[in-house]
Amino acid sequence: MESWSIPHLDIDILVKNIFKVDLQKGDLLELKHEQTYLASIDHGLVGEFFDFAKDYEICASLFTPGTVIPYKKIDKHLKNENMRYEALTDTSIFVIPRKNNELASFSSEMDILIDRIYDFFISYSRELALLRTVLSAEYYIEFFILIYCTSNCSVIEKNFITVDLLSRVTGCTRQYANKVVYRLEVEGVVIKKVGKIYILNKDILLQRIDKDLFKRYYKPCCITA
Amino acid sequence: MESWSIPHLDIDILVKNIFKVDLQKGDLLELKHEQTYLASIDHGLVGEFFDFAKDYEICASLFTPGTVIPYKKIDKHLKNENMRYEALTDTSIFVIPRKNNELASFSSEMDILIDRIYDFFISYSRELALLRTVLSAEYYIEFFILIYCTSNCSVIEKNFITVDLLSRVTGCTRQYANKVVYRLEVEGVVIKKVGKIYILNKDILLQRIDKDLFKRYYKPCCITA
Numbered sequence: 001m002e003s004w005s006i007p008h009l010d011i012d013i014l015v016k017n018i019f020k021v022d023l024q025k026g027d028l029l030e031l032k033h034e035q036t037y038l039a040s041i042d043h044g045l046v047g048e049f050f051d052f053a054k055d056y057e058i059c060a061s062l063f064t065p066g067t068v069i070p071y072k073k074i075d076k077h078l079k080n081e082n083m084r085y086e087a088l089t090d091t092s093i094f095v096i097p098r099k100n101n102e103l104a105s106f107s108s109e110m111d112i113l114i115d116r117i118y119d120f121f122i123s124y125s126r127e128l129a130l131l132r133t134v135l136s137a138e139y140y141i142e143f144f145i146l147i148y149c150t151s152n153c154s155v156i157e158k159n160f161i162t163v164d165l166l167s168r169v170t171g172c173t174r175q176y177a178n179k180v181v182y183r184l185e186v187e188g189v190v191i192k193k194v195g196k197i198y199i200l201n202k203d204i205l206l207q208r209i210d211k212d213l214f215k216r217y218y219k220p221c222c223i224t225a
Numbered sequence: 226m227e228s229w230s231i232p233h234l235d236i237d238i239l240v241k242n243i244f245k246v247d248l249q250k251g252d253l254l255e256l257k258h259e260q261t262y263l264a265s266i267d268h269g270l271v272g273e274f275f276d277f278a279k280d281y282e283i284c285a286s287l288f289t290p291g292t293v294i295p296y297k298k299i300d301k302h303l304k305n306e307n308m309r310y311e312a313l314t315d316t317s318i319f320v321i322p323r324k325n326n327e328l329a330s331f332s333s334e335m336d337i338l339i340d341r342i343y344d345f346f347i348s349y350s351r352e353l354a355l356l357r358t359v360l361s362a363e364y365y366i367e368f369f370i371l372i373y374c375t376s377n378c379s380v381i382e383k384n385f386i387t388v389d390l391l392s393r394v395t396g397c398t399r400q401y402a403n404k405v406v407y408r409l410e411v412e413g414v415v416i417k418k419v420g421k422i423y424i425l426n427k428d429i430l431l432q433r434i435d436k437d438l439f440k441r442y443y444k445p446c447c448i449t450a
Contacts, residue, residue, distance in 0.1 A: 050352065053435040056359040060351075072344075080352065080441075115340075119297075122347050126285075127275065127305065129354035133396035134281040171358035210278040216305075 018094050023087035036071040037096040037114055044091025051082045059168040061125050070118040137172045141180045146205045147217050160196040243319050248312035261296040262321040262335055269316025276307040284393040286350050295343040362397045366405045371430045372442050385421040
């Protein structure tokens with residue numbers, strides 16, 4: 001994304017109005033679209049879940065430290081009451097509020113910026129979901145471990161994922177995700193410590209995953225999940 | 226979507242500038258984002274395809290008569306060179322062009338309208354892709370036949386789908402889609418005539434498919450696929 005210039009004075013006002021939300025594991029992030037520009041994860045992890053029907057739930061996106069949840073002004077018909085943002089671990093979030101008279105002077109610039117972040121986020125998320133449909137569950141798990149755990153975000157020293165999250169992201173059972181992770185452990189690709197899966201040999205994964213796919217969907221840290 | 230009012234004079238100008246594109250089966254619809262507001266399918270069928278990598282292709286959306294393809298002004302980083310709009314049968318399309326000085330007077334209203342259509346389209350498409358991940362291939366095929374073939378668009382007298390399209394939309398093999406369709410034929414749910422699959426007994430499908438899913442994703446004709 002190209003650089004975006006907001007006047008220094010406006011940034012000062014913006015920063016002054018930021019507030020912090022602390023969530024415990026399992027808490028929901030419930031911000032109103034009409035009152036929020038964006039939420040930025042300071043530390044922790046937030047998942048976007050769709051609960052389509054009984055027993056049909058999927059984790060559509062993961063927001064890690066440094067990534068941003070855009071709150072676009074949206075029409076009612078777009079809202080899905082079965083969607084939620086849930087803290088997957090103790091999480092701290094910075095919120096830039098929308099309703100503020102001081103911010104009115106550059107609200108349209110902010111709306112354009114949010115619009116662009118939202119467009120990026122939703123396209124990226126849609127393409128990952130489509131990709132999940134064409135790739136086998138096994139291939140997608142390897143692909144997802146690669147793009148998720150190699151995020152270049154400086155905030156995170158070393159990214160890990162869990163079997164539970166892998167199954168919620170890919171839509172397959174925990175048993176199946178566990179089987180794939182176990183194979184990757186035996187092959188020396190990943191290492192599991194107290195339930196946390198870390199990449200041990202990135203090169204093996206890079207050789208297996210289509211280069212264009214990795215290049216296109218490599219997690220663009222500090223923009224969105 | 227709530228009603229949208231564009232002044233009559235502007236609509237006259239708009240209508241005057243509309244042009245028609247005729248495509249033969251297999252032709253690509255290649256309109257430039259910066260020169261197009263939207264394309265509306267008059268007759269025929271257009272598929273949106275993602276070609277992620279060799280042998281990894283999926284049909285992400287289907288645009289039937291009366292539906293609209295929004296051409297939002299987008300950033301370069303959003304563009305996916307592996308995406309294409311392809312005519313799946315002989316197709317005729319009306320195009321509302323963007324670059325026209327006469328239209329400048331209400332271009333911002335048009336942009337807002339396109340933005341809303343685009344938001345609806347991309348959210349709908351993303352949720353269907355996520356749904357495909359949580360539902361079994363068999364359930365999704367039944368669900369898709371129901372929402373696709375019962376479109377209430379008056380332009381279409383009777384909607385049909387083919388095994389080929391079902392496999393391209395769901396990401397499963399033709400053999401598998403064929404097996405499911407054969408079972409549905411035996412059960413009297415669908416009927417196949419010269420390769421075209423029509424719904425014969427909608428009630429059976431309605432009983433099987435989760436009511437909330439049908440209600441939410443029932444194909445909103447004349448808005449988007």
